[in-house]
Amino acid sequence: MSPVRESITKGAVSSILEVPASIARPEYVGRKRASTWGGGDVHDAETIEKIRISARIAAQALAEVGRHVVPGVTTDELDRIGHEFVLDHDAYPSTLGYPGAAGRPAFPKSLCTSVNEVICHGIPDSTVVEEGDIVKVDITAFKNGVHGDNCGSFIAGEGSPEAVKLVEVTHEAMMRGIKAAQPGREVNVIGRVIEKFAARHGFESVRSYTGHGVGPAFHTGLVIPHYDAAPYHDDVIEVGMVFTVEPMLCMGSEENHEWKDGWTVVTDDGSWVAQFEHTIVITETGPEVLTLP
Ligand code: MF3
Ligand code: CO
Ligand code: CO
Numbered sequence: 001m002s003p004v005r006e007s008i009t010k011g012a013v014s015s016i017l018e019v020p021a022s023i024a025r026p027e028y029v030g031r032k033r034a035s036t037w038g039g040g041d042v043h044d045a046e047t048i049e050k051i052r053i054s055a056r057i058a059a060q061a062l063a064e065v066g067r068h069v070v071p072g073v074t075t076d077e078l079d080r081i082g083h084e085f086v087l088d089h090d091a092y093p094s095t096l097g098y099p100g101a102a103g104r105p106a107f108p109k110s111l112c113t114s115v116n117e118v119i120c121h122g123i124p125d126s127t128v129v130e131e132g133d134i135v136k137v138d139i140t141a142f143k144n145g146v147h148g149d150n151c152g153s154f155i156a157g158e159g160s161p162e163a164v165k166l167v168e169v170t171h172e173a174m175m176r177g178i179k180a181a182q183p184g185r186e187v188n189v190i191g192r193v194i195e196k197f198a199a200r201h202g203f204e205s206v207r208s209y210t211g212h213g214v215g216p217a218f219h220t221g222l223v224i225p226h227y228d229a230a231p232y233h234d235d236v237i238e239v240g241m242v243f244t245v246e247p248m249l250c251m252g253s254e255e256n257h258e259w260k261d262g263w264t265v266v267t268d269d270g271s272w273v274a275q276f277e278h279t280i281v282i283t284e285t286g287p288e289v290l291t292l293p
Contacts, residue, residue, distance in 0.1 A: 011125035029097040031187035037217035055148025055290035069154035079124035083110035094140035106260030131157035150291035151277035170274035206248035217277040246277030
């Protein structure tokens with residue numbers, strides 16, 4: 001089930017990287033919690049153009065970090081690469097200082113690195129990536145007052161056949177979920193498609209972490225499940241909506257728990273996980289992916 005290396009353990013987290021004062025921060029940085037977004041999920045053309053810019057920076061940053069996922073790199077080094085890329089494009093790395101749950105610390109890094117059985121929200125640290133690891137990199141850029149959010153799974157060196165299959169199926173699951181996001185349908189159609197496709201390949205789709213509305217807020221409050229949530233999550237997909245589709249598929253059980261660091265989420269059974277994420281906008285003719293380089 002966990003084909004190559006031993007369990008992931010927490011490494012040493014380096015000190016917080018600086019951001020020049022010239023780069024605008026999201027409202028939540030330095031606060032206890034993010035404000036509640038009351039502006040809905042349908043955006044005007046001008047806002048969508050701004051999201052397009054942030055989304056492209058996030059996608060380019062993801063590609064750049066992904067090129068450095070090789071055996072021997074530390075997740076902290078991946079963070080530094082992503083951090084610098086985003087700053088070089090006059091954007092802010094949205095996860096840096098993102099408030100945690102009540103009483104928990106803010107996220108201390110500029111992207112999430114989630115290795116093998118870590119489902120999501122892994123904190124970059126001194127962990128050394130090994131041959132065959134699945135490294136999920138999730139990076140979000142904030143510019144002109146809006147966020148673009150994406151994630152990819154990268155295998156370091158050569159992966160096991162199971163790992164390669166998991167990564168391929170997860171990407172295909174995301175793309176099928178995106179294609180299902182047609183105006184007039186309920187958002188729960190997206191998860192239905194993803195969960196069915198995953199099950200066909202013997203994988204489970206994580207239920208406790210979801211896609212979300214994104215744009216003027218990092219997480220707007222709109223929830224996009226990656227499982228069949230009907231009759232719940234019946235929000236109707238409308239033209240002009242912007243949200244993420246970001247399935248996490250597991251080789252084993254999707255049951256999970258969080259580490260004491262308040263962020264890192266791992267599978268209970270240690271089974272490995274892949275994730276992909278795009279930010280999409282709904283147009284008259286269907287979904288359009290914004291997180292493209
Ligand atoms: N980018 C993640 C998502 O897809 C959220 C990360 S929040 C963090 O929604 F604080 F963990 F970084
Ligand atoms: Co997201
Ligand atoms: Co993300």
